[in-house]
Amino acid sequence: MPAPRKRCPWGDDELLISYHDKEWGTPVHDDDLLFEHLTLDCMQAGLSWLTVLRKREAFRKAFDGFDPRKVAGYDARKVNTLLEDKGIVRNRQKIEAAVNNAQRLLQVQREHGSFDAFIWSFVGGRTIHHSFKSFKEMPAATPESERMSAALREKGFRFVGPTICYAFMQAVGMVNDHLVECYRHEELMKARRPQVPHRPRMR
Numbered sequence: 001m002p003a004p005r006k007r008c009p010w011g012d013d014e015l016l017i018s019y020h021d022k023e024w025g026t027p028v029h030d031d032d033l034l035f036e037h038l039t040l041d042c043m044q045a046g047l048s049w050l051t052v053l054r055k056r057e058a059f060r061k062a063f064d065g066f067d068p069r070k071v072a073g074y075d076a077r078k079v080n081t082l083l084e085d086k087g088i089v090r091n092r093q094k095i096e097a098a099v100n101n102a103q104r105l106l107q108v109q110r111e112h113g114s115f116d117a118f119i120w121s122f123v124g125g126r127t128i129h130h131s132f133k134s135f136k137e138m139p140a141a142t143p144e145s146e147r148m149s150a151a152l153r154e155k156g157f158r159f160v161g162p163t164i165c166y167a168f169m170q171a172v173g174m175v176n177d178h179l180v181e182c183y184r185h186e187e188l189m190k191a192r193r194p195q196v197p198h199r200p201r202m203r
Helices: 014-022 031-044 049-054 056-062 076-083 092-112 115-123 143-154 162-171 183-190
Strands: none
Touching (some): 014 049, 031 049, 031 092, 031 115, 115 143, 143 162
16 A cells, blocks of 8 residues: 655644645635635634634625625624634624625736736736644744735735745745655645736626
8 A cells, every 4th residue: 555645734623634635735726716715814823723624614605705895895793793703713803804706806807907916916827835744933023914814904904924835835836845855845846837927707
């Protein structure tokens, strides 16, 4: 029998393992999915990532599939409805931040053509591949996440501190932070290719 593949030591929860194997560190260039990751990382503040993952489907249902065009139009009544939804994180500041961030994202799309083009500019449009041997080596923030945080705040985004921005960068593949012994690190290294500019969806 082949030897089991080595993974980052995330624990043995099946949901975490699936997220690790299929999503974390995989480059994302779809604006709606980028908005989903940004919102979930904001929601995670003060919570475990597993808690947020377990609520992900409920979040998708509550937030109209994380369509920023729809979320941007949420009013106070909708926010109050979300605060009654036991399936999600019921935090007024975070929910209001998600609505605000959807509005700001639409503005970025108007200014830059896509949120993807804007956000990936902080890493020159290409994944930064690190070579960490343990999570102790991994920073909580980097100069790139600091610049991203400052730029997002300047544009009016909320809950986008440097640490949240770095978690977002890890999630959407702007950085490859799988440990060098993890099979995904090598897979993502081999998958390197010139980035194709994102074309905004026509509605």
